[in-house]
Amino acid sequence: MKKYTYSEKKDTRSGFGAGLLEAGKKNKEVVALCADLTGSLKMDAFQKEFPERFFQVGIAEANMMGMAAGMTIGGKIPYTGTFANFSTGRVYDQIRQSIAYSNKNVKVCASHAGLTLGEDGATHQILEDIGLMKMLPGMTVINPCDYNQTKAATIAIADYEGPVYLRFGRPTVPVFTDPDQKFEIGKAWMVNEGTDVSIFATGHLVWKAIEAGEKLAELGINAEIINIHTIKPLDEKAILDSVAKTGCVVSAEEHNRIGGLGDSIAQVLAKNNPAPQEYVAVNDSFGESGTPDQLMKKYGLEADDIVKAAQKSISRKQ
Amino acid sequence: MSPDIEKLTGIATQVRRDIVRMVHGCQSGHPGGSLGCADYFVALYFHVMRHNPDFHMNGKDEDLFFLSNGHISPVWYSVLARAGYFDVEELSTFRKLDTRLQGHPTTHEHLPGIRIASGSLGQGLSVAIGAAITKKMNSDPNLVYSLHGDGELQEGQIWEAAMYAPHNKVDNLISTIDVNGQQIDGSTENVLSLGNLRHKWEAFGWEVLEMNGNDMQDVVRVLELAKSKTGKGKPIMVLMQTVMGNGIDFMMHSHKWHGIAPNDEQLAAALLQLEDTKEDY
Numbered sequence: 001m002k003k004y005t006y007s008e009k010k011d012t013r014s015g016f017g018a019g020l021l022e023a024g025k026k027n028k029e030v031v032a033l034c035a036d037l038t039g040s041l042k043m044d045a046f047q048k049e050f051p052e053r054f055f056q057v058g059i060a061e062a063n064m065m066g067m068a069a070g071m072t073i074g075g076k077i078p079y080t081g082t083f084a085n086f087s088t089g090r091v092y093d094q095i096r097q098s099i100a101y102s103n104k105n106v107k108v109c110a111s112h113a114g115l116t117l118g119e120d121g122a123t124h125q126i127l128e129d130i131g132l133m134k135m136l137p138g139m140t141v142i143n144p145c146d147y148n149q150t151k152a153a154t155i156a157i158a159d160y161e162g163p164v165y166l167r168f169g170r171p172t173v174p175v176f177t178d179p180d181q182k183f184e185i186g187k188a189w190m191v192n193e194g195t196d197v198s199i200f201a202t203g204h205l206v207w208k209a210i211e212a213g214e215k216l217a218e219l220g221i222n223a224e225i226i227n228i229h230t231i232k233p234l235d236e237k238a239i240l241d242s243v244a245k246t247g248c249v250v251s252a253e254e255h256n257r258i259g260g261l262g263d264s265i266a267q268v269l270a271k272n273n274p275a276p277q278e279y280v281a282v283n284d285s286f287g288e289s290g291t292p293d294q295l296m297k298k299y300g301l302e303a304d305d306i307v308k309a310a311q312k313s314i315s316r317k318q
Numbered sequence: 319m320s321p322d323i324e325k326l327t328g329i330a331t332q333v334r335r336d337i338v339r340m341v342h343g344c345q346s347g348h349p350g351g352s353l354g355c356a357d358y359f360v361a362l363y364f365h366v367m368r369h370n371p372d373f374h375m376n377g378k379d380e381d382l383f384f385l386s387n388g389h390i391s392p393v394w395y396s397v398l399a400r401a402g403y404f405d406v407e408e409l410s411t412f413r414k415l416d417t418r419l420q421g422h423p424t425t426h427e428h429l430p431g432i433r434i435a436s437g438s439l440g441q442g443l444s445v446a447i448g449a450a451i452t453k454k455m456n457s458d459p460n461l462v463y464s465l466h467g468d469g470e471l472q473e474g475q476i477w478e479a480a481m482y483a484p485h486n487k488v489d490n491l492i493s494t495i496d497v498n499g500q501q502i503d504g505s506t507e508n509v510l511s512l513g514n515l516r517h518k519w520e521a522f523g524w525e526v527l528e529m530n531g532n533d534m535q536d537v538v539r540v541l542e543l544a545k546s547k548t549g550k551g552k553p554i555m556v557l558m559q560t561v562m563g564n565g566i567d568f569m570m571h572s573h574k575w576h577g578i579a580p581n582d583e584q585l586a587a588a589l590l591q592l593e594d595t596k597e598d599y
Contacts, residue, residue, distance in 0.1 A: 031455075055451070055486075063444045063478035070384075070448020073433050074376055074456050078448075093438050094475070098445055102425045102435045 001217040002192045004210050006176045012168035012204075013111040015147035017042025019154025020079060020109075024050050027077065027158050033068055034081040035061045040170075041081040041111050061086045065094035069104040077158055078106050084113035084167060085126035092132060099163050100136040107157050108133075109166045113143075114254035115282065115299055116171045116204060116292035125287035131259025133165040134232045140185060141232040143167040143253075143261075145206035147175045149229060152183035160185055167203065169254075171292040174207050186230045188238035194224035197310045198242040198249050202228045202261045205252040205280065205301065212306035223310060231261050236268050243269065248313040249277040252306055254296075257281035276316035278309035321365045327534045329400060330360040332596035334565045335589060336396035336409055339598065342585045344413040347421065350575040351467060352393035354498050354531065354560035358465070359397040361537045366545070368460060371402035373430035381460045382449055384434060386442020387467035387496065388422040389577070395419050398431040399599075406599040440473025442466060443493060447483050447553075450491040461548060464493045469501030472510050477522075483553040484523025492544045494556040496531065500573035515557055524555040531558035566591055 024030045024046050032046050033055040047054040057064040061082055068078035080087065087110035088095070099106045110129065117125045134141045140162060144150040150168045157164045191206065192213055201209035206227045213223045224242050228235065243249060249269065251262035262279040269275050282299050296302055333356045341347040363369065367381040385394050392412065399406040404418075411417040418427040422437030434445050446464035453460060470476065483491060495515065503509050512518075519526045525547050529540035537558075544554045562576070563569030566588045580588055 052455075057482060058478075060478035060482065062441075062475040063447075063482055066441050066444025066475065066479065067448035067451070067482070069434060070445035070450075071452045073382065073449045074378060074452035074458065076452050076455065094441055094444075097435050097438045098441050104434075 001213050004176045006174035008175055009172035010147035010175050011170060011172050012144060012147055012150040013040070013170060014042050015144070015150030016109060016111065016154050016166070016168050017045055019151035021045045021049060022151070023155045023158040024053065026155070029075050030077045030079065030158055031055065031071060032079045032081065033057055033064050035059055035064050035086065037082050040083070041109070043081050061091045062094050065091045066098050068106045069098035069102060072104045072106060079109050080106065081109050081111070083117070083124060084110035084129045085124055088129040088132045089126060096136060100139050103138055104163060105161055107164045107166060109154070111168055112170045113167045114169060114204070115287045115295040115301070116169050116254065118170065118292045118295065119289050121289040122286040127256040127282050127287060128259065129167065130231055130253070130255050130261065134264065138163060139232065140164045140230070141167070142185065142230050143203040144229045145203055145227055146173055146177050148177045148179045148181060149183065152181050153229065156183040156185060169204060171204070173204055176207065186233040186235055188235035189227040189229065191225040191227050192223065194222040194246065196222045196246055197224070197314050198246045199223050199225045199252060199306060199310060200228050200239065200249065200261065200265055201225065201252040202231060204254050208301065208303045209252055209306055211303035212310065215303060215307050216310055221310065221314065228261055231264060234264050234268065239265055239268050240272055243273055243275050248275055248317050250280060250306060250309045250313050251277060252280040254301055255281055256284055258284055276313050278313040280305050280309050321538050323534050323538065326360050326364055326538070328595040329364055330356045330534065331565070331592050332594065333360060333393060333396045333400060335592045335594060335598060337392040338566065338580060338585060338588045340392045340396070340409055340412040341579045343410060345579045346413055347392055347579060348389040348577045349392065349579070350500065350562040350569060350573070351387065351390040351496060351498065353566060353569065354562045354564045355390055355393050355465065355496055356565065357534050357537050358494065358531050358558060359393050361534060361541060362463060363397050363401045365538060366541045367463065371430070373403060375433060377433065377449070378456065378458060379460065382433065382462045384442045384446045384449070384462070384464040385423060385436055386464055387439060387470050388436030391419070391421065391423050394423060400596065403431040404429065409599045439467070439470040440475040443476055443479035446491055446493065447479055447488050450488050453490055461545065462491050464491070466493065466495050468495055468497045468499065468506055468512060469509070471495065471512055480519070480522045480524070487551045488553050489549055489551050491553045492541070492548065492556065493553065494558050496560055497557050498560045498562040500562045500576060502573065502576055504573055519555045523552065525552040526555050526557060528557045528559070531560035532564045
């Protein structure tokens with residue numbers, strides 16, 4: 001198992017904030033809109049540096065999405081910022097008609113995704129957003145794993161022409177990827193090469209998968225770990241190449257098991273190379289109040305859950 | 319330049335012929351609101367707006383128009399074709415398989431003149447505000463126009479946008495509401511009353527004008543007046559009184575023709591009331 005270390009923990013939303021500032025410096029067409037959550041989204045630095053390119057829309061997410069779509073006409077590259085729940089479910093029809101169907105170059109940037117928003121509870125913890133967004137034709141869906149990758153992704157999407165859903169979160173998590181990485185949309189990242197089981201993880205679950213990989217190594221199991229930061233378009237080749245080698249799969253995500261990364265992988269496998277797959281995901285339920293760590297444990301999203309899923313997946317190999 | 323009202327009225331008559339023929343041709347679509355707004359569209363595209371039929375999505379250095387109540391697509395398609403955006407013969411493909419003239423306007427089939435999809439109601443004012451802000455950021459002095467149905471004002475997003483534009487002095491925007499008092503299930507008064515629209519929009523901080531949308535002279539006069547009021551710190555809202563189905567006596571004053579097509583006899587009766595001024599497609 002390749003060794004990964006980290007010297008600090010940071011929140012991925014701060015990676016977004018830093019990336020947004022950088023994207024704004026690189027490209028004068030980048031503008032930002034926020035629905036009364038500037039501090040929570042870490043958009044303050046952009047607002048301070050480029051006040052004329054920052055738009056406070058108030059608690060009016062539908063208007064924000066429509067405005068962002070309109071702002072693309074004439075060449076702006078709008079980044080919208082609010083919580084994942086209010087970035088997707090609340091404004092699904094606005095994104096569907098004015099952004100996705102109209103193929104507008106809007107970057108829907110969503111913080112506080114998943115259970116790890118914590119104490120606010122299920123009204124604010126969306127576990128359906130990846131599914132909602134990936135079902136939209138033409139939508140790119142990105143869920144990076146740490147501060148550095150979120151920053152790199154935020155910068156990279158400015159150079160991509162088309163609608164993007166960028167998902168990140170609130171808790172501090174280990175920073176273990178290269179600060180100077182080049183983010184390639186749709187290109188899976190090989191975290192650890194292995195032969196016994198393929199663990200495909202996204203977002204906060206990538207570090208959990210690394211922890212699981214170390215535990216599996218102690219048990220004599222050589223796990224291949226791949227970071228699927230782009231859920232759509234999915235890197236099918238990386239998935240199929242890995243499964244051809246290992247013959248079984250674990251998918252890991254902070255999302256409902258219905259409609260998320262796991263289902264996207266299952267579809268690829270069913271069509272090309274059927275293989276046992278175990279899901280580490282929320283089992284079709286809403287979340288609840290609690291600390292992020294308590295919730296990840298209660299809902300089965302810890303490294304130990306990935307270890308168990310890997311063992312089960314291996315046991316199902318013929 | 320003073321407009322030739324007679325010429326504009328003649329074009330509007332041809333557009334009304336196009337509308338009923340298009341809707342008859344596919345036996346679906348929305349003639350009522352389309353007919354009511356024919357004069358407004360003709361005034362915009364043949365006199366008021368500075369626009370380029372050699373279509374570019376980014377719309378730099380020209381005025382822009384957004385249709386929020388996308389179901390009145392027949393009138394927009396007819397006017398775009400008559401203004402030179404595409405061949406008028408294409409109007410015959412309206413709502414048919416593989417057409418660029420989808421039931422509701424879309425960019426998806428790359429029809430020249432369309433910059434955003436609309437149909438699901440309430441979204442166009444936000445889009446128009448966004449486009450107007452981009453014009454300002456680009457130091458583009460041209461204007462943004464948008465049209466909305468009165469029933470559409472029942473959507474909450476409209477009021478989010480209504481609050482945003484005056485607060486942020488989006489004063490290069492001229493929006494218009496088609497006040498025909500009708501929606502699918504009956505009159506707006508019975509379904510969900512809109513109250514005093516002038517007071518509502520003024521209270522939100524808009525400069526409010528009123529016009530008779532079925533009097534070409536008044537449409538041109540008020541839209542020119544609206545232009546003169548841009549750049550003064552307030553967005554402009556024009557409350558446009560129209561009669562749904564205007565121009566065809568048996569379609570007027572009723573919500574029944576909101577979304578149904580005339581049969582052969584009804585089409586013939588309708589066309590008898592509308593002179594063929596620019597040649598049918």
